[in-house]
Amino acid sequence: MTSRDRLLDARRSASARAAALRAELRDVLDSASSTTGDDEHDPEGATIGFERAQAAALLAAAEARLDEIDAALARVSGGAYGRCVECGQPIGAERLGARPTAERCMSCATRR
Ligand SMILES: [Zn+2]
Incomplete structure (x- = not known):
């Protein structure tokens, strides 16, 4: 397996992960907007806020990973890898x- 193949492999799984996290974040946001919006008196409000922050952080990490892989692939094409x-x-x-x-x-x- 060449470095490029390995990177493309890693890119596929990182991109699947980012997509899954994007869907998860959307779910969290959906369930947040379907509640009354009275966060202070809604015991679920705090949980949703936490879940949203966590999903957003995981998504940011997955996207940073994708960028890293893309940068590595660019180095492969440029011969600097x-x-x-x-x-x-x-x-x-x-x-x-x-x-x-x-x-x-x-x-x-x-x-x-
Ligand atoms: Zn060095």
């Missing part, structure tokens, strides 16, 4: 295997 963006040294195969979207080699990543 697998090189550290900071020192220009090759990123170890082991590191790329564990984290295909890695932009920095181990020593640059841990120095930050």
Whole structure:
């Protein structure tokens, strides 16, 4: 499997996850608007607020992950994939295997 295939694979699952979270967030918003809107006296109000914040945070993380994968795919097309963006040294195969979207080699990543 090439790095590109691995990234495309990761992109598919990240994008499915983002879609599922988007649907979940929509559900939470729907159930929020179907209640009376009297949040203070509605015991469900606080729960929905929490669920909404949590779903939004998870969705933001999933979208950030998609961006990371897209950036890695752009580096593949540009021929820069697998090189550290900071020192220009090759990123170890082991590191790329564990984290295909890695932009920095181990020593640059841990120095930050
Ligand atoms: Zn480096």
